[in-house]
Amino acid sequence: MSFANAEFSQPFLGSHAIAEGAVTKTDLRSPLFTRLFRNVYVASTVPVTHVLRCRAAALLAPSRAVLTGCSAAAIRGVELVGTHDPVEFVLPESVLFDMQDGVHVRRTSRGRIDSEPWQEVRLASSPRFVLDILTNTKLHRSLPRVVGYLDALLRAGEVDAPVLKDYLKNRRDNGIVRAKRALQLADPRSESIPESELRVWLTVAGLVPDPQVQVFDEQGMFAGRLDLAFSEQKLAVEYDGDWHRDGDQPRRDEARRAAIRALGWDFVIVTKAELYEKPKAVVASVRAALSRESAA
Template sequence: MTSPRIDLDGVVRLRRDLLASGMTDNQIDRLVRAKALKRIRYGAYVDYAAWDELTPEDRHRLLTRAVLARAHSETAVTHVSSLVERGIPLWGFSLDVVHTTRTGPERAGRQQRDWVPHRGVLEPDDLEELNGVTVSVAARSAFEVTTIAGVEAALVAVNRLLHAKAMTLEDFKEQAEVHRDWPGSLTTNLVLHLADGRLESVGEDRFSYLAHAQGLVKPEPQVEIFDEGGLMVARVDFAWPDLGVFLEFDGRIKYERYRRPGETLEEFLVREKEREELVCQLTGWTCIRIGWAALARPEQLAARIRRVMASRNKLAS
């Protein structure tokens, strides 16, 4: 799912506008030192109180608008920045740098500390208006990020777009085919092979990639569990049914999504434990629970999973 985007229209205040209102450069500098204004890039400011309340994603969106205010009129928001504008959850990308693409015969411009101006061909069908700015459409954005990122970060972005139904896998395949001669196409092809819109969170995306990179047997995502009467009572994040093992990823999103109204965290955790026990009783499987820390040690986690699988094989033999 995507996050709601707050309206940032008119929030950025350019130096030329402040001067036109009667301020001097010295006054602007004093306001910045007093934390009444926040300088977000050269010649662009925002009220400090407003900046202080923004999320990292909305700060990136504000920086994007500061870039566009001084960029050529044919500049579109693309790559990572277009996904942030959509509210797509990301991992592994810096939000301190804005990505744009400029069409037309002129050069794209010089890369700056906070701005990467790309040069490319953007057809009318590649663009749309979103939140008052021109962005690359979802499938084009998905392809774009595969050309500038590693497989894991790009896979997270593509899966989040698929899960949000912002694009289809066929849309992404079409973009990959049209741009098959672009640098980075090897990453694109691997992401296309691994992409799966059934995954529900960044944590699940990253574990899916970890399983591939570590050579684990490919797990089945979102496996439904039924009781003796055929009623679905649970759905587990990943499972290896033939091996009698399932895996649950514990992250903040799961707590937020599945906690009932008025339910405390402790009550939720007790209910989650009861759900796990029910799955084990109905299936005879063993549960592995992981969190963000485990993903930072992929070899160790993969070895742990292999040991569990090996013990299950011994029990079955």
């Protein structure tokens, strides 16, 4: 990269820019630049995104490093993680990498890493980066969370379930049992990652709801759609994230639910705090509600 007349709109190595006389060390420490990683900067006017941080990390990685996992998904247009979540790479065991904060490196001795050239490194194929999402336990992502990621990727058409099943079939990677279980639990009908997580928590506890169930009144008029439903017991389970408290959304939610309650349905509403802090309590609440509805 030449720094002559550069606007610094793309990540660059500070040491190279200094060597070419484009900036000084003082410049790099000033509000003019944002430090993305050690020795990697960008103009402070550029919004920092996960994709931008992937491009920055690629400047530091060895050429055989493969961008994978949720980072590869972001490059392919499916945003699963936040701006400052770790940039994920997978490398052959023999390749050295000077570790940095904000970069997660996974090593493998299991043959070729399916990938294609990208930037200064390589980009994992869709089945490969999904494999890494599903099998990587070092990032402390729960089974419900990775199923949510997989639902989003299936919904976006980034990966195909039969293709992924075939890709996983004969592999012996660490975590492959979890990956196959995640695929069994996946359902692209879920419209958000938290909704997927809620469905999986219930399903692994033996409570299997149907997603995105449409409800009609006795005249066949559409009354509303439910996140998750146990139709036989007429019990709906819905996730209310923070956005459900914004603007006119609470009134619309209550109007829809009132119309469906009038048709004999009951609701269990799950908040963000309940889902992420007390998922077992959520399962217990749904189980109790199902028991009440069955006894009624």
